[in-house]
Amino acid sequence: DARVTQTPRDKVTEMGQEVTMRCQPILGHNTVFWYRQTMMQGLELLAYFRNRAPLDDSGMPKDRFSAEMPDATLATLKIQPSEPRDSAVYFCASGSGGAEAFFGQGTRLTVV
Amino acid sequence: EDQVTQSPEALRLQEGESSSLNCSYTVSGLRGLFWYRQDPGKGPEFLFTLYSAGEEKEKERLKATLTKKESFLHITAPKPEDSATYLCAVRLSGYSTLTFGKGTMLLVSP
Numbered sequence: 001d002a003r004v005t006q007t008p009r010d011k012v013t014e015m016g017q018e019v020t021m022r023c024q025p026i027l028g029h030n031t032v033f034w035y036r037q038t039m040m041q042g043l044e045l046l047a048y049f050r051n052r053a054p055l056d057d058s059g060m061p062k063d064r065f066s067a068e069m070p071d072a073t074l075a076t077l078k079i080q081p082s083e084p085r086d087s088a089v090y091f092c093a094s095g096s097g098g099a100e101a102f103f104g105q106g107t108r109l110t111v112v
Numbered sequence: 113e114d115q116v117t118q119s120p121e122a123l124r125l126q127e128g129e130s131s132s133l134n135c136s137y138t139v140s141g142l143r144g145l146f147w148y149r150q151d152p153g154k155g156p157e158f159l160f161t162l163y164s165a166g167e168e169k170e171k172e173r174l175k176a177t178l179t180k181k182e183s184f185l186h187i188t189a190p191k192p193e194d195s196a197t198y199l200c201a202v203r204l205s206g207y208s209t210l211t212f213g214k215g216t217m218l219l220v221s222p
Contacts, residue, residue, distance in 0.1 A: 045210075105153075106155050
Protein backbone atom coordinates (compact mmCIF):
# COMPACT_ATOMS: atom_id res chain seq x y z
CA ASP A 1 0.00 0.00 0.00
CA ALA A 2 1.97 2.99 -1.30
CA ARG A 3 1.54 6.09 0.81
CA VAL A 4 3.38 9.14 2.06
CA THR A 5 4.53 8.72 5.65
CA GLN A 6 5.04 11.68 7.97
CA THR A 7 6.51 11.77 11.45
CA PRO A 8 5.72 12.82 14.07
CA ARG A 9 1.92 12.98 13.82
CA ASP A 10 1.71 15.47 16.66
CA LYS A 11 4.30 17.77 18.16
CA VAL A 12 3.97 20.20 21.04
CA THR A 13 6.97 22.38 21.69
CA GLU A 14 7.94 25.55 23.48
CA MET A 15 8.63 28.76 21.66
CA GLY A 16 12.24 29.00 20.61
CA GLN A 17 12.81 25.27 20.29
CA GLU A 18 13.86 23.55 17.08
CA VAL A 19 11.29 21.38 15.33
CA THR A 20 12.06 18.80 12.67
CA MET A 21 9.36 17.11 10.63
CA ARG A 22 10.10 14.13 8.41
CA CYS A 23 8.48 12.73 5.31
CA GLN A 24 8.97 9.52 3.38
CA PRO A 25 7.57 10.02 -0.13
CA ILE A 26 6.03 7.24 -2.19
CA LEU A 27 8.74 5.10 -3.76
CA GLY A 28 9.39 6.21 -7.33
CA HIS A 29 7.91 9.66 -6.98
CA ASN A 30 10.31 12.41 -8.02
CA THR A 31 8.50 15.49 -6.70
CA VAL A 32 7.96 16.37 -3.06
CA PHE A 33 5.91 19.23 -1.68
CA TRP A 34 5.59 20.74 1.78
CA TYR A 35 2.30 22.49 2.56
CA ARG A 36 1.04 24.20 5.69
CA GLN A 37 -2.67 24.24 6.56
CA THR A 38 -4.40 26.69 8.88
CA MET A 39 -8.03 27.62 9.29
CA MET A 40 -7.40 31.15 8.10
CA GLN A 41 -5.13 30.54 5.12
CA GLY A 42 -6.01 27.03 4.04
CA LEU A 43 -3.28 25.03 2.31
CA GLU A 44 -0.20 27.07 1.48
CA LEU A 45 2.84 25.81 -0.41
CA LEU A 46 6.07 26.11 1.55
CA ALA A 47 8.60 24.23 -0.60
CA TYR A 48 8.86 22.00 -3.63
CA PHE A 49 11.56 19.54 -4.70
CA ARG A 50 12.10 17.69 -7.94
CA ASN A 51 14.64 14.89 -8.08
CA ARG A 52 15.78 16.05 -4.62
CA ALA A 53 16.64 19.54 -5.85
CA PRO A 54 14.77 22.48 -4.29
CA LEU A 55 12.88 24.32 -7.03
CA ASP A 56 10.63 26.65 -5.10
CA ASP A 57 10.75 27.67 -1.47
CA SER A 58 9.30 31.14 -1.92
CA GLY A 59 6.44 30.35 0.46
CA MET A 60 8.78 29.61 3.32
CA PRO A 61 10.02 32.16 5.91
CA LYS A 62 13.71 31.89 5.12
CA ASP A 63 15.01 33.12 8.42
CA ARG A 64 13.60 30.24 10.42
CA PHE A 65 12.47 27.51 8.03
CA SER A 66 14.60 25.13 6.03
CA ALA A 67 13.72 22.16 3.85
CA GLU A 68 16.03 19.44 2.58
CA MET A 69 16.03 16.06 0.88
CA PRO A 70 19.07 14.16 2.14
CA ASP A 71 18.10 11.23 -0.09
CA ALA A 72 15.20 10.09 -2.26
CA THR A 73 13.41 8.44 0.66
CA LEU A 74 13.53 11.33 3.12
CA ALA A 75 12.43 14.95 3.12
CA THR A 76 12.76 17.17 6.17
CA LEU A 77 11.27 20.48 7.21
CA LYS A 78 12.97 22.26 10.05
CA ILE A 79 11.88 25.31 12.06
CA GLN A 80 14.45 27.05 14.23
CA PRO A 81 13.51 28.88 16.36
CA SER A 82 9.82 28.01 16.46
CA GLU A 83 7.17 30.63 17.23
CA PRO A 84 3.49 30.35 18.26
CA ARG A 85 2.42 31.58 14.81
CA ASP A 86 3.99 28.46 13.32
CA SER A 87 1.25 26.35 14.90
CA ALA A 88 -0.48 24.56 12.03
CA VAL A 89 -0.74 21.21 10.31
CA TYR A 90 2.19 20.54 7.99
CA PHE A 91 1.64 18.21 5.06
CA CYS A 92 4.09 16.50 2.82
CA ALA A 93 2.94 15.31 -0.59
CA SER A 94 4.68 13.45 -3.40
CA GLY A 95 4.01 13.03 -7.07
CA SER A 96 5.46 11.98 -10.38
CA GLY A 97 5.73 14.21 -13.41
CA GLY A 98 2.70 16.42 -13.89
CA ALA A 99 0.23 14.09 -12.27
CA GLU A 100 -1.67 14.43 -9.03
CA ALA A 101 0.05 14.76 -5.66
CA PHE A 102 -0.55 12.30 -2.84
CA PHE A 103 -0.59 13.63 0.70
CA GLY A 104 0.59 12.24 3.99
CA GLN A 105 -1.44 12.38 7.17
CA GLY A 106 0.27 15.54 8.35
CA THR A 107 2.15 16.73 11.42
CA ARG A 108 0.08 18.82 13.80
CA LEU A 109 2.46 21.35 15.35
CA THR A 110 1.59 23.36 18.44
CA VAL A 111 4.08 25.95 19.66
CA VAL A 112 3.33 27.26 23.14
CA GLU B 113 -3.26 37.67 -9.30
CA ASP B 114 -4.16 34.03 -9.78
CA GLN B 115 -6.97 32.96 -7.51
CA VAL B 116 -9.02 29.89 -6.66
CA THR B 117 -12.37 30.43 -4.92
CA GLN B 118 -14.64 27.73 -3.61
CA SER B 119 -18.31 28.14 -2.71
CA PRO B 120 -20.17 27.68 -0.56
CA GLU B 121 -17.83 27.60 2.43
CA ALA B 122 -20.12 25.12 4.13
CA LEU B 123 -23.06 23.04 2.94
CA ARG B 124 -25.49 20.97 4.92
CA LEU B 125 -27.55 18.35 3.07
CA GLN B 126 -30.01 15.68 4.00
CA GLU B 127 -29.13 12.18 2.92
CA GLY B 128 -30.26 11.76 -0.67
CA GLU B 129 -30.40 15.51 -1.38
CA SER B 130 -28.23 16.14 -4.43
CA SER B 131 -26.23 19.35 -4.80
CA SER B 132 -23.12 20.90 -6.35
CA LEU B 133 -19.95 22.51 -5.07
CA ASN B 134 -18.28 25.25 -7.07
CA CYS B 135 -14.64 26.05 -7.73
CA SER B 136 -13.98 29.16 -9.78
CA TYR B 137 -10.54 30.18 -10.91
CA THR B 138 -8.95 33.25 -12.38
CA VAL B 139 -5.66 31.90 -13.61
CA SER B 140 -3.79 32.04 -16.86
CA GLY B 141 -2.46 28.87 -18.37
CA LEU B 142 -4.40 26.15 -16.56
CA ARG B 143 -2.63 22.80 -16.75
CA GLY B 144 -5.04 20.82 -14.62
CA LEU B 145 -7.75 21.21 -12.02
CA PHE B 146 -7.73 18.77 -9.12
CA TRP B 147 -10.38 17.77 -6.58
CA TYR B 148 -9.47 16.35 -3.21
CA ARG B 149 -11.46 15.15 -0.23
CA GLN B 150 -10.21 15.78 3.31
CA ASP B 151 -11.55 14.10 6.42
CA PRO B 152 -10.88 15.62 9.87
CA GLY B 153 -7.37 14.86 11.07
CA LYS B 154 -6.34 13.38 7.73
CA GLY B 155 -4.45 14.52 4.69
CA PRO B 156 -6.23 15.44 1.45
CA GLU B 157 -7.20 12.40 -0.60
CA PHE B 158 -7.06 12.69 -4.39
CA LEU B 159 -10.37 12.36 -6.25
CA PHE B 160 -10.15 13.71 -9.83
CA THR B 161 -8.03 15.59 -12.32
CA LEU B 162 -9.62 17.58 -15.16
CA TYR B 163 -7.52 19.04 -17.95
CA SER B 164 -9.78 20.69 -20.50
CA ALA B 165 -13.12 22.47 -20.70
CA GLY B 166 -15.96 20.03 -21.24
CA GLU B 167 -14.20 17.17 -19.51
CA GLU B 168 -16.12 15.14 -16.91
CA LYS B 169 -15.00 12.49 -14.42
CA GLU B 170 -17.17 10.28 -12.20
CA LYS B 171 -16.59 8.21 -9.11
CA GLU B 172 -19.50 6.63 -7.25
CA ARG B 173 -21.82 9.52 -6.26
CA LEU B 174 -19.40 12.23 -7.37
CA LYS B 175 -19.06 13.84 -10.77
CA ALA B 176 -16.62 16.61 -11.58
CA THR B 177 -17.01 18.94 -14.56
CA LEU B 178 -14.85 21.72 -15.96
CA THR B 179 -15.49 24.90 -17.93
CA LYS B 180 -13.08 27.66 -18.88
CA LYS B 181 -13.77 29.51 -15.64
CA GLU B 182 -14.98 27.02 -13.08
CA SER B 183 -15.42 23.46 -12.01
CA PHE B 184 -18.33 21.79 -10.31
CA LEU B 185 -18.37 18.77 -8.07
CA HIS B 186 -21.83 17.27 -8.29
CA ILE B 187 -22.92 14.99 -5.47
CA THR B 188 -25.85 12.74 -6.31
CA ALA B 189 -27.93 11.22 -3.49
CA PRO B 190 -25.23 11.81 -0.88
CA LYS B 191 -24.75 9.61 2.16
CA PRO B 192 -23.44 10.58 5.60
CA GLU B 193 -20.06 9.07 4.72
CA ASP B 194 -19.68 11.73 2.02
CA SER B 195 -19.31 14.31 4.81
CA ALA B 196 -15.87 15.90 4.45
CA THR B 197 -14.13 19.03 3.25
CA TYR B 198 -13.76 19.11 -0.52
CA LEU B 199 -10.77 21.00 -1.88
CA CYS B 200 -10.03 22.08 -5.41
CA ALA B 201 -6.61 23.04 -6.68
CA VAL B 202 -5.13 24.28 -9.94
CA ARG B 203 -1.83 23.61 -11.63
CA LEU B 204 -0.52 26.30 -13.93
CA SER B 205 1.54 25.99 -17.08
CA GLY B 206 5.21 25.89 -16.26
CA TYR B 207 4.63 24.84 -12.67
CA SER B 208 4.30 21.51 -10.90
CA THR B 209 2.84 22.93 -7.70
CA LEU B 210 -0.85 23.05 -6.80
CA THR B 211 -2.67 26.19 -5.63
CA PHE B 212 -5.60 25.31 -3.41
CA GLY B 213 -8.92 26.92 -2.66
CA LYS B 214 -10.05 27.06 0.96
CA GLY B 215 -12.52 24.23 0.58
CA THR B 216 -16.19 23.48 1.07
CA MET B 217 -17.15 21.70 4.26
CA LEU B 218 -19.97 19.27 3.46
CA LEU B 219 -22.16 17.72 6.14
CA VAL B 220 -24.70 15.09 5.14
CA SER B 221 -27.27 14.26 7.79
CA PRO B 222 -29.07 10.90 7.90
